[in-house]
Amino acid sequence: ETGVTQTPRHLVMGMTNKKSLKCEQHLGHNAMYWYKQSAKKPLELMFVYNFKEQTENNSVPSRFSPECPNSSHLFLHLHTLQPEDSALYLCASSEPQDTQYFGPGTRLTVL
Amino acid sequence: GNSVTQMEGPVTLSEEAFLTINCTYTATGYPSLFWYVQYPGEGLQLLLKATKADDKGSNKGFEATYRKETTSFHLEKGSVQVSDSAVYFCALSDRGGSNYKLTFGKGTLLTVNP
Numbered sequence: 001e002t003g004v005t006q007t008p009r010h011l012v013m014g015m016t017n018k019k020s021l022k023c024e025q026h027l028g029h030n031a032m033y034w035y036k037q038s039a040k041k042p043l044e045l046m047f048v049y050n051f052k053e054q055t056e057n058n059s060v061p062s063r064f065s066p067e068c069p070n071s072s073h074l075f076l077h078l079h080t081l082q083p084e085d086s087a088l089y090l091c092a093s094s095e096p097q098d099t100q101y102f103g104p105g106t107r108l109t110v111l
Numbered sequence: 112g113n114s115v116t117q118m119e120g121p122v123t124l125s126e127e128a129f130l131t132i133n134c135t136y137t138a139t140g141y142p143s144l145f146w147y148v149q150y151p152g153e154g155l156q157l158l159l160k161a162t163k164a165d166d167k168g169s170n171k172g173f174e175a176t177y178r179k180e181t182t183s184f185h186l187e188k189g190s191v192q193v194s195d196s197a198v199y200f201c202a203l204s205d206r207g208g209s210n211y212k213l214t215f216g217k218g219t220l221l222t223v224n225p
Contacts, residue, residue, distance in 0.1 A: 042218075043155075043200070090155065099143075099157060100213060102154040
């Protein structure tokens, strides 16, 4: 399944670094999502974009900054992260009000 | 609010054994229900879904029936294989507002031994 791709697959960064995660979907969808998956916790929805507009911010700290330049691309800009931000970050896409399809995720480690 | 409760894992079975992973939910309205599977080192893949009461979702030998009266969506497979080893997530949709949000259970780790 290559409908939703994410890069990089693995990322190690220090707390003072700035990095970005990229997600691209080839399914023609108009909604895109960022999720955080931490060990022993349910998946946490972070952001939702519908037709390039942010429609949900689930009380995410400002050190995470999303960007959706078009319906096919979604970025998550990271700066001054904390070690507890280490997790698997998953991107998903869907038609609005329809089934979500996930990418493979970026495994982030913050030192 | 909405919630999904899955049976605690891990679940360990021998190949060709029967699998049941229980899932119950709490929701307002009439959500759609999903099972996603996550293989080691990968993202979530949609396994099956059901959009209304009494619907049965099926895929790759897995089945789940949307039971409104018991608010359940249990996952079953008659004969598991080693390749089914993965984490399974039950989820429901929430059509509130302009978003289509998923609420996930905590996941159940399945290990199938040869």
